[in-house]
Amino acid sequence: MRNRFTARIVPWATFSEWEQVRGWLFGQRIEGVRRVKAWASRGKVPAAVDATALFVEIAIRDAAGVVSEHELRLMYSMAFVRFLAKLPFNARSSAYK
Numbered sequence: 001m002r003n004r005f006t007a008r009i010v011p012w013a014t015f016s017e018w019e020q021v022r023g024w025l026f027g028q029r030i031e032g033v034r035r036v037k038a039w040a041s042r043g044k045v046p047a048a049v050d051a052t053a054l055f056v057e058i059a060i061r062d063a064a065g066v067v068s069e070h071e072l073r074l075m076y077s078m079a080f081v082r083f084l085a086k087l088p089f090n091a092r093s094s095a096y097k
Contacts, residue, residue, distance in 0.1 A: 011039035025056050033057045047086035054079040 012018045024032030036053035039045050058075045061067050067075070 009043065011042040011045055025052050028056050028059055028063075030057075030060055033060070047083060050086070051079060051083035054082065 010018075012021070021032050021035045024035065033053045033056055036045060036049060040050065055076075058072070058079060061075070062072055
């Protein structure tokens with residue numbers, strides 16, 4: 001019988017670390033963004049996690065009011081484009097088959 005689970009190499013050390021960072025990101029805390037950047041230095045980070053961290057970082061800057069509306073538009077656009085670029089081609093085109 002085949003094993004239903006396959007081992008994956010992930011940048012986080014434990015599942016509890018993953019849950020903690022997830023909580024930080026959805027709470028829009030900079031600690032989550034910093035941890036995802038640390039994970040990226042260790043290896044591949046899933047596209048959704050990387051994009052979430054990027055959007056949270058932009059939202060934090062937006063809330064602080066330190067950037068102009070034009071800069072915010074550029075940052076959000078680039079975050080979205082980066083996310084789409086990381087998706088596999090078949091995932092992007094499967095909706096149009």
